[in-house]
Amino acid sequence: MSEPVIHCRxxxxxxxxxxxxxxxxxxxxxxxxxxxxxxxxxxxxxxxxILEGLIPADGGDVQVLGMHWNGRARELRERIGxxxxxxxxxxxxxxxxxxxxxxxxxxxxxxxxxxxxxLSLEEKRNARVxxxxxxxxxxxAVACALVGQPDILFLDEPTTGLxxxxxxxxxxxVTKFRAGGGTVMLTTHYMDxxxxxCDRIAIVDHGKVIALGTPAELIAKLDASNIIEFTxxxxxxxxxxxxxxxxxxxxxxRGDGWQLRVDSLAEAVPKLIAVVExxxxxxxxxSTHAATLEDLFVAMTGRELRDA
Amino acid sequence: MPRPPLVExxxxxxxxxxxxxEAVFWVFAFPLLLTLALGFxxxxxxxxxxxxxxxxxxxxxxxxxxxxxxxxxVRVLDAAEAKDQLRTGKISxxxxxxxxxxxxxxxxxxDARTARVEADDALQRAAGRxxxxxxxxxxxxxxxxxxxxxxxxxxxxxxLMGTGMWGVGFSIVNxxxxxxxxxxxxxPMRKSDYLLAQFFSRLIFLTGEVTFLIVFAWLVFHVSxxxxxITFAILCLIGGFAFSGIGLLVASRAATIEAVSGMMNLVMxxxxxxxxxxxxxxxxxxxxxxxxxxxxxxxxxxxLRAVMxxxxxxxxxxxxxxxxxxxxxxxxxLALRVFKWQ
Numbered sequence: 220m221s222e223p224v225i226h227c228r229x230x231x232x233x234x235x236x237x238x239x240x241x242x243x244x245x246x247x248x249x250x251x252x253x254x255x256x257x258x259x260x261x262x263x264x265x266x267x268x269i270l271e272g273l274i275p276a277d278g279g280d281v282q283v284l285g286m287h288w289n290g291r292a293r294e295l296r297e298r299i300g301x302x303x304x305x306x307x308x309x310x311x312x313x314x315x316x317x318x319x320x321x322x323x324x325x326x327x328x329x330x331x332x333x334x335x336x337x338l339s340l341e342e343k344r345n346a347r348v349x350x351x352x353x354x355x356x357x358x359x360a361v362a363c364a365l366v367g368q369p370d371i372l373f374l375d376e377p378t379t380g381l382x383x384x385x386x387x388x389x390x391x392x393v394t395k396f397r398a399g400g401g402t403v404m405l406t407t408h409y410m411d412x413x414x415x416x417c418d419r420i421a422i423v424d425h426g427k428v429i430a431l432g433t434p435a436e437l438i439a440k441l442d443a444s445n446i447i448e449f450t451x452x453x454x455x456x457x458x459x460x461x462x463x464x465x466x467x468x469x470x471x472x473r474g475d476g477w478q479l480r481v482d483s484l485a486e487a488v489p490k491l492i493a494v495v496e497x498x499x500x501x502x503x504x505x506s507t508h509a510a511t512l513e514d515l516f517v518a519m520t521g522r523e524l525r526d527a
Numbered sequence: 528m529p530r531p532p533l534v535e536x537x538x539x540x541x542x543x544x545x546x547x548x549e550a551v552f553w554v555f556a557f558p559l560l561l562t563l564a565l566g567f568x569x570x571x572x573x574x575x576x577x578x579x580x581x582x583x584x585x586x587x588x589x590x591x592x593x594x595x596x597x598x599x600x601v602r603v604l605d606a607a608e609a610k611d612q613l614r615t616g617k618i619s620x621x622x623x624x625x626x627x628x629x630x631x632x633x634x635x636x637x638d639a640r641t642a643r644v645e646a647d648d649a650l651q652r653a654a655g656r657x658x659x660x661x662x663x664x665x666x667x668x669x670x671x672x673x674x675x676x677x678x679x680x681x682x683x684x685x686x687l688m689g690t691g692m693w694g695v696g697f698s699i700v701n702x703x704x705x706x707x708x709x710x711x712x713x714x715p716m717r718k719s720d721y722l723l724a725q726f727f728s729r730l731i732f733l734t735g736e737v738t739f740l741i742v743f744a745w746l747v748f749h750v751s752x753x754x755x756x757i758t759f760a761i762l763c764l765i766g767g768f769a770f771s772g773i774g775l776l777v778a779s780r781a782a783t784i785e786a787v788s789g790m791m792n793l794v795m796x797x798x799x800x801x802x803x804x805x806x807x808x809x810x811x812x813x814x815x816x817x818x819x820x821x822x823x824x825x826x827x828x829x830x831l832r833a834v835m836x837x838x839x840x841x842x843x844x845x846x847x848x849x850x851x852x853x854x855x856x857x858x859x860x861l862a863l864r865v866f867k868w869q
Contacts, residue, residue: 273713273869296715303713307705311546312539323535324714347546367714 222249224284224371224402225270231278232265232426239265240276241426247419252393252403254417256410256512258522262426263406264304267375270404271301284370297326300364304375308359310349314340317348318362325367338362338392354385361392372396374405378412390416410512420512424520434512441510441518443468443480447487449505450476455498464490471517476504478517532716536724540698541731554694554736558686559743562679565805566748569674576600577642580618582609589622592653598645620646672836679744680831681804686736687763688798688824691770692791694732695725696778700787709869722863726771733767753838762834762848766827769851772858773823779862798824826850 225247232240240262247253255263269276272288272295281288286295308317318331335341338358343351351359357377364372374393378386393403393416407413413420414434422430422437430437438444443466457470457477466482481487484507495502517523529535544550578600581590586603593601604612612618613631620632620642628650632639702708711721737760744750752759777794781787801808801815802824811819819825826847833839833847841848 271713273709293715296713301710301713303706303710305706306710308707308710309539309543309702311543316539316542319529320532320535320539321714323529323532324711324716326715363710 223247223282224249225253225404226282227270227279229279230266230269230276230281232262232269232274233277238426240269243279243423243426243428245270245421245428247402247404249402250397250400251418252397252405252416254413254420255404255406255423256408256413256420256516257406257423258408258516261423263408263423264375265426266423267373267404267406271299271373272296273301297367298369299371299373300367300369301373302357302360302364302375302377304379306360308348308356308363311347313345313347314351314359315344317359318366321363322366328367329365331362331366334362334366337365337395339388352385354381354388357381357385357389358392361389365392365396369401371402371404374403376406376408378407378409386412410516414512422512422516422519424516429519430515437512437515438510441468441480441515443482444510445481445484445487445507446510446514447479447481447484447491447505447507448473448476449479449491449495450474450503451495451500452503453500455495455500459498460491460494463487463494469518471521473517473523478514480510480514480518533720533724533727536716536720537727537731540724540728543698544694544728544732550694554686554690554732555739558682558736558740562682562740562744563747565678565682566675566744569678577620577638577645578602578618579620579622579642579646580604580609580612581622582606583623584625585628586623589628589650593622593646593649595653596645596649599642599649622646622650675744675748676750676836677807677832678805679740679748679750680835681828683737683740683763684766684802684824684828684831685799685804686740687733687766687827688770688795690732690736691729691767692774692777692795694729695771695774696781696787696791697784699725699775699778700781700784703781703867703869704783706869712868718866718868719863722775722866725775726768729767729771730764733763737763750835752835754834754840758841759831759834762827762830762844765848765851765855766823766831769823769827769855769858772855772862775862775866776858779866782867798822801825803828820847821850823851823854826854 223246225245227243227245230240230243243262243266255266257263265274268274270281270283272292283295284298288295312320315331315335318334322328322331335344338361340355340358340362343355348356348359361374361377364374372393378389381389390412397403405416417434419431419433420437421428430440432440454475460467460470460479463479464481464486466486468480468482470477470479479487479491488507492502513523576597576599579593580602581593582604583606590601590603593599602618606623609618609621609623613621619636619639620630622628622630630643630646632643634640699708712718741752773794777790778787781790801811801819802822804824808816808819808825820829830844830847830851833844
């Protein structure tokens with residue numbers, strides 16, 4: 220379980236206007252599902268495409284399955300499967316034709332017909348790709364990634380824009396692939412996807428890993444198990460609730476209001492209401508939830524994962 | 528057992544094309560329609576008869592004599608009407624007179640002078656003249672020298688250029704835009720297999736296109752290939768290869784359909800005009816001819832005409848074939864170097 224299949228150190232990729240990847244280290248073990256979580260523009264896609272050997276890094280060292288991309292590309296391509304962020308396959312070909320085409324590129328691999336079954340695409344076997352729904356297209360993309368029977372599956376935002384049912388279907392496919400011993404690396408900006416699928420997560424922002432660990436470990440970093448969000452008029456300053464109660468761990472600005480991290484809602488909520496009243500302010504909204512990765516990201520960066 | 532990637536890629540490209548009805552129309556039906564329209568517009572027909580008028584007391588008698596000339600169209604008119612028609616050019620010559628014929632015409636008009644010779648000849652013969660020498664006439668209208676014989680190879684060349692360049696260029700830029708090229712190179716696929724598949728699928732369509740057009744031109748206009756059919760077929764393949772290479776180069780870096788369309792037109796329009804598709808490039812100034820001959824479409828058209836109309840063999844078309852091969856090889860090699868996969 221602890222043998223590294225992807226290893227990169229001090230990865231860098233600078234574009235003229237932005238440092239897309241700025242000194243990033245990752246170590247991904249065999250059989251693991253590893254997620255890169257971060258907002259759009261954090262450098263997730265650049266990172267995964269460097270690991271996939273599609274774009275060269277400006278600096279740092281990348282090893283996949285113990286090999287460098289330089290000179291071993293063909294060998295590596297035989298052993299990894301990739302689903303890009305937005306590939307459109309040829310509309311005029313059918314599902315089975317597309318899959319058979321991709322199968323022909325690999326020395327060894329799955330029977331396309333079997334894969335159709337695995338991905339619940341049998342009914343669409345002879346449908347033109349252009350006629351598929353978003354979820355079906357995405358499953359076809361994953362089927363094309365799996366057809367070479369890869370050791371590592373790379374998925375770049377596999378469920379972006381999909382309906383909940385399609386997301387669940389796709390998650391199942393990933394789970395099945397892992398059950399067969401495969402390693403998965405995916406990027407996402409959905410925290411629920413990361414929490415649900417990944418053994419370990421790296422939260423990425425501005426081309427750097429800002430937090431790394433299992434979902435539980437990451438949430439534990441918040442030091443607080445609950446979140447209170449509220450808005451009031453007029454707005455009150457952070458100092459007003461600086462010593463709210465014992466289990467108060469800090470706050471972050473969120474829109475017009477505040478997000479507070481607390482241990483116990485039962486203790487904190489009444490005290491917060493009192494503080495608002497004491498400041499001559501009126502509560503507009505108040506909501507609470509159990510802490511998530513999203514909250515960690517907000518706490519660490521002051522921004523939301525799915526920021527506009 | 529899966530088939531080799533080159534076969535799968537070629538097959539996929541052929542399927543993709545056949546499932547695109549518009550593309551099939553432009554490749555197969557359009558050239559036929561163009562040939563048909565131009566063939567009828569410029570079909571060979573006997574020269575027009577020259578209209579002349581006859582007036583005066585002998586009008587009937589002279590009209591009978593003049594009508595024996597196949598070059599004249601004779602009308603009997605009254606004097607006033609005849610003058611009017613002559614003045615407005617409705618007739619080229621007027622025969623009148625009380626005893627001896629008087630020929631009225633404008634000597635600066637070539638058709639009037641021809642009418643004068645024909646009319647005089649017809650009247651003399653009718654009056655009993657016998658020719659002293661008998662010249663035999665031979666009319667030149669052989670197959671291979673008609674306009675349609677000039678046109679069909681030109682259209683064939685133009686079609687090979689258009690479909691070669693569009694067929695390759697369009698599909699590559701389209702695949703690049705959809706990030707399909709990027710997805711393909713993320714597999715162990717050989718890049719050369721992909722480019723070769725473009726080329727092979729072109730050759731498959733080309734066989735259909737050429738056969739269609741040639742059989743059509745043969746059935747409708749009796750245009751035939753005078754040279755060896757094998758030479759002709761190989762020449763078409765070489766033409767297809769050259770233009771696929773140029774198409775590949777044009778599409779090697781273009782990121783949008785608009786960009787590639789503009790570049791395609793930039794490359795093709797000068798050749799439509801200069802390379803002798805519809806009229807011979809002999810009409811261009813001598814100084815321009817070496818450049819025109821170096822164009823791939825000129826080379827292909829020249830070679831096709833030589834094989835189809837003159838029955839030329841490889842020796843006779845070595846120069847244009849050399850030009851074509853050079854274009855194909857250089858463009859292919861260049862395209863491979865500069866090609867952008869993502």
